[in-house]
Amino acid sequence: MTRRVVAQGTFDLVHPGHVHYLSEAAELGDELHVIVARRDNVTHKQGPVLDGRQRRDVVDALDVVTKAHLGHPEDIFVPIERIDPDVIVLGHDQHHDADAVRGALDARGIDCEVTRASAREQKYDDELLSTGRIVDRIIAERGTDSSAAADGAASGPD
Numbered sequence: 001m002t003r004r005v006v007a008q009g010t011f012d013l014v015h016p017g018h019v020h021y022l023s024e025a026a027e028l029g030d031e032l033h034v035i036v037a038r039r040d041n042v043t044h045k046q047g048p049v050l051d052g053r054q055r056r057d058v059v060d061a062l063d064v065v066t067k068a069h070l071g072h073p074e075d076i077f078v079p080i081e082r083i084d085p086d087v088i089v090l091g092h093d094q095h096h097d098a099d100a101v102r103g104a105l106d107a108r109g110i111d112c113e114v115t116r117a118s119a120r121e122q123k124y125d126d127e128l129l130s131t132g133r134i135v136d137r138i139i140a141e142r143g144t145d146s147s148a149a150a151d152g153a154a155s156g157p158d
């Protein structure tokens with residue numbers, strides 16, 4: 001019986017913290033399915049700069065990932081019902097409450113464990129394990145006069 005694991009996130013600029021999270025999640029089963037958040041659903045912080053399809057494709061290319069899925073626009077449980085995981089692994093600092101997710105799964109009759117991954121600590125001072133801090137570094141070092149800035153704001157659907 002294939003044991004399926006689900007992880008999820010924005011994955012705007014993939015970094016070693018993401019690799020740690022997904023590697024740890026992958027250890028919990030035979031397949032790791034990753035749900036990549038749509039831009040409009042990232043409301044608890046600044047949204048991603050990259051299109052959802054690009055973020056999905058990068059996560060999908062990671063060895064530990066069986067398949068990455070662009071999330072549902074409205075109902076976060078649609079992909080869960082389709083993937084039918086045995087366990088959902090929340091990120092170490094992900095804003096979802098595990099008990100609330102468990103309750104929502106029960107309400108839908110979905111039999112699935114919910115657990116939380118550990119944090120990946122820095123291995124050296126200059127290591128950036130946060131998309132937000134990577135973006136801050138880019139702005140600080142490249143400023144806003146870079147040629148890319150002329151391309152304008154993100155325009156893709158996700």
Ligand SMILES: Cc1cc2nc3c(=O)[nH]c(=O)nc-3n(C[C@H](O)[C@H](O)[C@H](O)COP(=O)(O)O)c2cc1C
Binds near residue numbers: 072076101
């Ligand atoms: C079980 C579960 C399913 C999710 N499914 C979706 C989805 O279908 N579509 C989506 O846009 N976001 C979905 N999300 C939300 C995002 O993946 C993510 O939690 C959030 O938007 C950003 O998380 P981050 O701050 O860790 O990047 C889901 C989250 C969880 C916990």
Ligand SMILES: Nc1ncnc2c1ncn2[C@@H]1O[C@H](COP(=O)(O)OP(=O)(O)OP(=O)(O)O)[C@@H](O)[C@H]1O
Binds near residue numbers: 008011018090118
């Ligand atoms: N250093 C880390 N160690 C372990 N997991 C991490 C780390 N950084 C991010 N993650 C996990 O990866 C998932 C996706 O994270 P997300 O896409 O929000 O990137 P982020 O780097 O956390 O963004 P930001 O720091 O700008 O909020 C989340 O579940 C998060 O908990």
